[in-house]
Amino acid sequence: MTQLLIFAGSARQHSFNRQLAHAAAAMARAKGAEVTVLELSTLDIPLYNADLEAQGTPPDVIRLKEILDAHPAWIICSPEYNGSYTGLLKNTIDWASSPVKGHPVWADGSKPFTGKVVGLLSASNGALGGLRSLSHLNPLLLNLHCWVCPQQYALSRASAAFDATGQLQVEAQQVGVQAVVEQVLWAGKRLGA
Ligand SMILES: Cc1cc2nc3c(=O)[nH]c(=O)nc-3n(C[C@H](O)[C@H](O)[C@H](O)COP(=O)(O)O)c2cc1C
Known part of the structure; x- marks a missing residue:
């Protein structure tokens, strides 16, 4: 059973990307994956300095590194700020990839990232659905030796996308997210995740 981690790059209470993370989690569970949805806002992590x-x-x-490391496959739901991903996401990745000098486990900063199968989703109220954030997130993750899935999906007009139960209302949107979920699980199995 694939251990899948899903997290959104937003701490906003009614974040579209958090809603998307939960919708993707439900799809992955229906496919038999064991899913953890991580709320970055529950971690007490300062600005990197x-x-x-x-x-x-x-x-x-350290807890963040442990959670990332324990899950061989991830889905990141990325908001778009100024055509890129958020400071929260960058700060989280920077801390997680920073080596802990002399630490018996975390002296290698790349340990939580190398070999991870990563699917990318984004959500925005705009017409492009935050797609540009993914074009910046892609090279960052490749640089950390993640296996980024080619199937990606950007959810546009996100404020009207979800019903009261958090389900995506339009079939084409469900299909777009489902395709990413399925490819992450498929690639995870192929790569032994
Ligand atoms: C500083 C800032 C810049 C933004 N830039 C963009 C942008 O370039 N493209 C876009 O689609 N939305 C942009 N937005 C709107 C966000 O997509 C919107 O706030 C969205 O709700 C954030 O995701 P969340 O709902 O998951 O928190 C921006 C918002 C902020 C605060």
Whole structure:
């Protein structure tokens, strides 16, 4: 059974990307995956600062590394800010990839990332659905040696996309998200995730 981690790059209470994360999680569970939805807002992680890090890596950064490492496949739901991904997502990835000097497990900063199968989704109220954020997230993840799935989906007009139960209302949108979920699970199996 694939251990799949899903998280959104937004801490906003009514985040479209959080809703998308839960919709994708339901689809993956229906396909037999064991899914963890991680709320980044539950982690007490400051803005990255190497001086701060030199005083000791925050405990929740270690927790984040452990969660990422424990899941061989991920789906990231990325909001778009100014044509790119959010500061929250960048800060999270920067901390997670920063080596912990002298640590028996986390001295290698790439450990939580190398070999992960990653599916990308985005959601925005705009017509492009946050697609441009994914074009920036792609090379970042490849640089960290993730296997980024070619199937990606950007959910446009997100404020009207979900019904009261959090389901996507339009079939074409369901199909778009489902295709990403299925490819992540397929690639995860093929790569032994
Ligand atoms: C600083 C800032 C820049 C934004 N830039 C874009 C943008 O380039 N493209 C876009 O589609 N939406 C943009 N938005 C709108 C976000 O997509 C919108 O706030 C969305 O709800 C964020 O995702 P969330 O609902 O998951 O929090 C921007 C929002 C902010 C605060």
